[in-house]
Amino acid sequence: MYLQHTIPTNALRFLSIDAVEKANSGHPGMPMGMADVATVLFKYHLRFNPKNPDWINRDRFILSAGHGSMLLYAISYLVGYKDCSLTQIKKFRQLGSKTAGHPEYGLLKSIETTTGPLGQGLANGVGMAIAEKTLNAKFGNIINHKTWVVVGDGCLMEGISQEAISLAGHLNLSKLIVLYDNNKISIDGPTSLTCSDNQKQRFEASNWNTLTVDGHDFNSIEKGVSRSLKSNKPTLIICNTKIGFGSPNKSGKESSHGSPLGKTESILTKKELDWHHKDFFIPDKIKKKWRNLGDKGKKKRQNWVEKYAKTKIYKLLLREVSESKIHRNNLTTNFLENIVNQNIQEATRKSSQNVIEFLSENLVKNFIGGSADLTGSNLTKTKFSVAGKKKINYIHYGVREHLMAGAMNGIAVHGGFIPYGGTFLVFSDYCKNAIRLSAMMKKRVIYILTHDSIGLGEDGPTHQPIEHLAGLRAIPNLLVLRPCDAIETYEAWEIAINSINAPSAIILSRQNLPLLRRKVKINLSSNGGYVLNSNKKASITFIATGSEVSIAKETQELLKKNNIYSNLVSMPSIEIFNNKNKKYVERVLGKQPRIVIEAGSSYSWHKFIREDDMAYTIDSFGESGKGAELFKYYGFNAQKIALQIKKKYFK
Known part of the structure; x- marks a missing residue:
């Protein structure tokens, strides 16, 4: 029989069992196995406050193993988070409920980040620990x-x-504590089918402190957690547990992982654990014990406020963590006018670096930047960037693109910073799952993706993005911004920073580009697409993005010599343009034949291309060669395009 003093823990188990049973869907095994560990953590160590859940100095609790979501929901209800009622527990996994199949950021105040894709929560935790340390x-x-x-x-x-473990150890994130549910079971069966890793040695090799506890012994758990708090390294606590703990026939088996126990087994489990209550019923005596934990958290916050509320540092902190936007001023005007006056012609990745430097000095004091070992190529570092020291605002993520994206999500949900990170556009695929979660969580994360086309040249098709723009544009709530020159690059950054509820991907060139914009008072890119130049006699309309806008402009000038006039639309963001009203869209695109030019997949453009229109895109992999030669080889050549336009429309 299970020890009597753990009856409050069984409240977690049976809320989880009952909710999964009612939904006829879910994962009961993990909450049953980790209930003891969670109880010790929340009872003795976790700093939280259900009455003020946004308290900036609360401990962050992340369920990276998001399939065990009922563990978090059960705790949230029992300790007194108002938005997680018993009604919500009963609606587990149902349409419109706040208790989704996997924890979703924004649905409940106790959910620190969206988890479910395994490992993401660990990467988020690294980001949160970076934010705290900074x-x-x-x-x-x-x-x-x-x-x-x-x-x-x-x-x-x-x-x-592995990326997360490695960087956390390198950065010595001593306030990051990972609780490993070592139940040795996965969906297919025992983990011995697929894994022979020694996790203890694996973490220690990356500069972690490691501890091992009996996940069903309160004293062992308590001692382990207490010891972890004294470490000057990040800590792994290996919790040896039994999945489905308490189930007579499914404990320790994969059958308890991702399916309801079943009515008969649920009854047997209640008997095994001396739980003599109807479904979803928590006796007042037990509920009170849990609610007292929430009250303790309330007192901790009150003490914190009383200690700091009247201090100058408190006011500075609140200002730092507010999600502010930027506004144009005389400094902005001077910066943009200087670009025009000097006729700046440079790669947009260089323009981006100049913008970051300007913003860091004048408008944005809470950047945390970085790059996945491509700082000199992405140009993400400026003279205001500080890396490797205590007061950092720049992280060398190493060749860890996926971790970088996941950590930036953690930094963003933590609050206090605007994270940005760079890699090549082609390697955005390594980041994709985390980018998707940025968009799902509606967080301001800025992805700097350079070397944006075949124009990068000799590195060849392995490094030349083709399908990537289309893939990123397909992600809901992600802004993809591909500027054509230095002015549009500033505008892209301005849009990204002011998009508090959406991540942005700023797509930048390796090669130098001419300055095409001369008017700088209004952020025209904020319309998604706009008429860069027009002619009253226009009989065709060019639509282009990024480096191809200059090709369209050159083609436009060639045709003009033959008395063929056109409008040129620069479209840095298809997503923003698609959300403009019909009248604006029709005014910009016009009724004339359209010629789309973009050195990437055609998939993005089917909405805009009609039967008689033309499109210059790439639907095959690239080649190794000089960028200028590749553009010509694939047909991105003003003379060739002009000739084909004349043949098609002006015979």
């Missing part, structure tokens, strides 16, 4: 919380976990 270095112990991450065997099998 704020602590800047403001002192007014910020000194821990980041707790629950991972499972699946999380540690995912490649992103």
Whole structure:
């Protein structure tokens, strides 16, 4: 029989069992196995406050093993988060409920980040720990919380976990504590089918402290967690548990992982654990014990406020963590007019670096930038960037693109910073799952994706993006911005920073581009697409993005010599343009034949191309060669395009 003093823990187990049973869907095994660990953590160590859930110095609790979501929901209800009622528990996995199949950021205040794709929560935790360490270095112990991450065997099998473990150890994130649910079971069966890793040695090799506890012994768990708090390294606590703990016939088996226990087995489990209550019923005595934990958290926050509320550092901190936008001023005007006056012609990646430097000096004081070992290529670092020291605002992520994206999500949901990170556009595929979660969570994360086409040249088709623009544009709530020159690059950054509820991907060239914009008072890119130049006699309309806008402009000038006039539409963001009203769209695109020019997949353009229109795109892999030669080889050549237009429309 299970020890009597753990009856409050069984409240977690049976809320999870009952909710999964009612939904006829879900994962009961993990909550049953980790209930003891969670109880010790919330009872003795976790700093949280259900009455003020947004408290900036709360501990972060992340369920990276998101399939065990009922563990988090059960805790949320029991400790008194108002938005997680018993009604919501009963609506687990139902349409419109706040208790989704996997934890979704924004649905409940107790959910720190969206998890489910395994390993993402661990990467998010690294980002949150980076944010805490950076704020602590800047403001002192007014910020000194821990980041707790629950991972499972699946999380540690995912490649992103190794990237996260490696960087966390390197950065010495001592307030990051990972609780490993070592139940040795996956969907297919015992993990011995697929994995022989020694997780203890694996973490220690990356500069982690490691501890092992009995996940069903309160004293063992408590001692392990207490020891982790004294470490000057990130800590892994290996919690040896039984999946489906308490189930007479399914404990320790894969059958308890992703399916309801079944009515008969649920009854047997209640008997095994001395739980003599009807479904979803929690006796007042037990509920009170849990609610008292929430009250303790309330007192912790009150003490924190009383200590710091009247201090100058408190006001500075609140200003730092507010999600502010930027506004144009005389400095902005001078910066943009200087670009025009000097006729700046440069790669947009260089323009981006200049913008970051200008913003860092004048308008944005809370960037945390970085690059996945491509700082000199992405040009993401400026003279205001500080890396490797205590008061950092720049991270060398190494060749860890997926981790970089996941960590930026963690930094964003933590609050206090605007994260941006760079890699080549072609390697955005390594980041894709995390980018998708940025968009799902509606967080301001800025992806700097350079070397945006065959124009990068000699590195060849492995590094030349083709389908990537279309793939990124297909992600809901992601802004894809591909500027054509230095002015549009500033506008792209302005849009990205002011898009508080959406991530942005700024797509930048390796090669130098001419300056095409001369008017700088209004952010024209904020319309998504706009008429860059027009002619009253126009009989065709060019639509182009990025480096291809200059090709369209050159083609336009050639045709003009033959008395063929045209309008030129620059379209840095298809997503924004698609959300403009019909009248604006029709006015910009016109009724004339359209010629689309973009050195990427045609998939993005089918909405705009009609039967008699023309499109210059690429639907095959590139080649190795000089960028200018490749543009010509694939037909992105003003003379060739002009000739074909004349043949088609002006015979």
